Amino acid sequence: MIGKVLSLLTLATAALFAAGDMAGGTKADELNVPAVVMFFIFVAATLGITYWAAKRTKSAKDFYTAGGGITGVQNGTAIAGDYMSAASFLGITGMVYLKGYDGLIFSIGFLVGWPIILFMLSEQLRNLGKYTFADVTAYRLKQKPVRILSALGSISVVILYLIAQMVGSGKLIEILFGLDYEFAVILVGALMVLYVAFGGMLATTWVQIIKAVLLLAGTTFMSIMVMAKFGFSFEELFTAATKVHPLGDAIMTPGGLVSDPISAISLGIALMFGTAGLPHILMRFFTVADAKEARKSVFVATGLIGYFYVLTFIMGFGAIVLVLGAEGNIYWDTATNTLKGMNNMAAVWLAHAVGGDYFLGFISAVAFATILAVVSGLTLAGASAISHDLYANAFSTGNVDEKKEIRVSKIATIGIGIAAIIFGIAFEKQNIAFVVALAFTIAASANFPVLFMSIYWKKLTTRGAVLGGYVGLISALVLVILGPVVWTEILGNGAAIVPYKFPAVFSVPLAFLAIWFFSITDKSEDAQRCIDEFDAQDVRCQTGIGSEGAVAH
Numbered sequence: 001m002i003g004k005v006l007s008l009l010t011l012a013t014a015a016l017f018a019a020g021d022m023a024g025g026t027k028a029d030e031l032n033v034p035a036v037v038m039f040f041i042f043v044a045a046t047l048g049i050t051y052w053a054a055k056r057t058k059s060a061k062d063f064y065t066a067g068g069g070i071t072g073v074q075n076g077t078a079i080a081g082d083y084m085s086a087a088s089f090l091g092i093t094g095m096v097y098l099k100g101y102d103g104l105i106f107s108i109g110f111l112v113g114w115p116i117i118l119f120m121l122s123e124q125l126r127n128l129g130k131y132t133f134a135d136v137t138a139y140r141l142k143q144k145p146v147r148i149l150s151a152l153g154s155i156s157v158v159i160l161y162l163i164a165q166m167v168g169s170g171k172l173i174e175i176l177f178g179l180d181y182e183f184a185v186i187l188v189g190a191l192m193v194l195y196v197a198f199g200g201m202l203a204t205t206w207v208q209i210i211k212a213v214l215l216l217a218g219t220t221f222m223s224i225m226v227m228a229k230f231g232f233s234f235e236e237l238f239t240a241a242t243k244v245h246p247l248g249d250a251i252m253t254p255g256g257l258v259s260d261p262i263s264a265i266s267l268g269i270a271l272m273f274g275t276a277g278l279p280h281i282l283m284r285f286f287t288v289a290d291a292k293e294a295r296k297s298v299f300v301a302t303g304l305i306g307y308f309y310v311l312t313f314i315m316g317f318g319a320i321v322l323v324l325g326a327e328g329n330i331y332w333d334t335a336t337n338t339l340k341g342m343n344n345m346a347a348v349w350l351a352h353a354v355g356g357d358y359f360l361g362f363i364s365a366v367a368f369a370t371i372l373a374v375v376s377g378l379t380l381a382g383a384s385a386i387s388h389d390l391y392a393n394a395f396s397t398g399n400v401d402e403k404k405e406i407r408v409s410k411i412a413t414i415g416i417g418i419a420a421i422i423f424g425i426a427f428e429k430q431n432i433a434f435v436v437a438l439a440f441t442i443a444a445s446a447n448f449p450v451l452f453m454s455i456y457w458k459k460l461t462t463r464g465a466v467l468g469g470y471v472g473l474i475s476a477l478v479l480v481i482l483g484p485v486v487w488t489e490i491l492g493n494g495a496a497i498v499p500y501k502f503p504a505v506f507s508v509p510l511a512f513l514a515i516w517f518f519s520i521t522d523k524s525e526d527a528q529r530c531i532d533e534f535d536a537q538d539v540r541c542q543t544g545i546g547s548e549g550a551v552a553h
Helices: 002-022 035-058 061-067 072-083 086-112 114-130 143-177 181-231 236-246 248-252 261-275 279-286 290-323 343-395 404-424 432-456 462-481 482-491 504-520 525-532 536-545
Strands: none
Touching: 035 181, 035 343, 061 181, 061 279, 061 343, 061 404, 072 181, 072 279, 072 290, 072 343, 086 114, 086 143, 086 181, 086 248, 086 261, 086 290, 086 343, 114 261, 114 290, 114 432, 114 482, 114 536, 143 279, 143 404, 143 432, 143 462, 181 343, 181 404, 236 248, 236 290, 248 482, 261 432, 261 504, 279 290, 279 343, 279 432, 343 404, 404 482, 432 462, 432 504, 462 482, 462 504, 462 525, 504 525, 525 536
């Protein structure tokens, strides 16, 4: 049955692309045959993986965590695949291309959150949790209110993060195949629903691993080719970039992207603590057998991610010289006075500049794979929050049939897919790195404070966690809505009420303060129970005694 469905989708996909091309190829100058061939190879391979994984996904543990049998190296590579998203590959390279040196703030900001996870959360998560990070936050607190809070925080982050990925995928396909942006977004949404609904975490993991290896290979080649053109001298590369870029020497100085200290600190807080609050990243620590493998996962992921972000910096400056400064302005769209496909396509056009049509085809297929893999992980995290946290535990208090829970998760997957398509179309004109930064603000303000305090603070009570978490979530949402990105750029309401694009510097301390205040003023019986149960939680947290084990397939 599943095989027939996947075969039909492959044929439907081919028909859709053919229709788009026959419609006139209005977006692409000409059909990129190598890109189309590599795209279909990747789609066919990943659908095959999904078919294989679907046969091995029989229980809730299989669906949510791949049975807990993923090794540390495999999981670390998959985490790196999750993290090296379209926003990182296309968005940060585009940001460096656009702003120069200041684009580095995103690369560094995304990376520095990893030591926090490595030293403070990964092992504790594996020892205390089961399927989602809400299993940890609700470990000794009242299940219903804490799980509802965690699910709302997860879904908010997932939807915002999905928007960035959908925008990147739509633009990419629009340029390469001449397909309308809206149809491209719908296609990505349909594929991600298939991967998650049929293959669960096992399919998602292997799609991530394959994509991570391909992406690192492709970006390494691009960086070597860029540096080779300048005798492997950064000085020559930067000098050439300042001669071509309209901002001149200003691209080598700070202040072009984030001009005031409060914005810089706020962005740093959002990227650092937001990493430790991303539900799809946290969920990956439940796919390994024990705490040792969880620690190994973070070690491998940190190395791969750090290496990748160094490459984005080289690619960004390489794009300035080789794309912006290309002879004949072949990558320039005179109608919009920007790059074809806008600035987020700088990395894709750089691939053409250093490797020609075939390498452009390869890197485009990899970029598409990047998007599909990340949206699959996000969708699985969002669906798990709805089925496991809300349906199975918050409203059914754990008394629910496992098959029914998985069915609810698959229905939620379809719902999230539809929402991602709608928002992806609505946010077409936004810079996708900014949209991801907004997701990080929510994760840093709503998820991280409650998760951190639930693991490390004995006096945390249910009332403190719930009220503090809502203060973080609501304050972050309100400040983002009233800020320049949503209020001015999206809603067109004139000057923003809150002048900062990244309000984490206000919302994160506010959440911690509220958690502390509402906990120490809570004198109820439940508060005392939460405090009394901390020692038992801490023993399991540090030793792993009683934690979930892996299942054999």
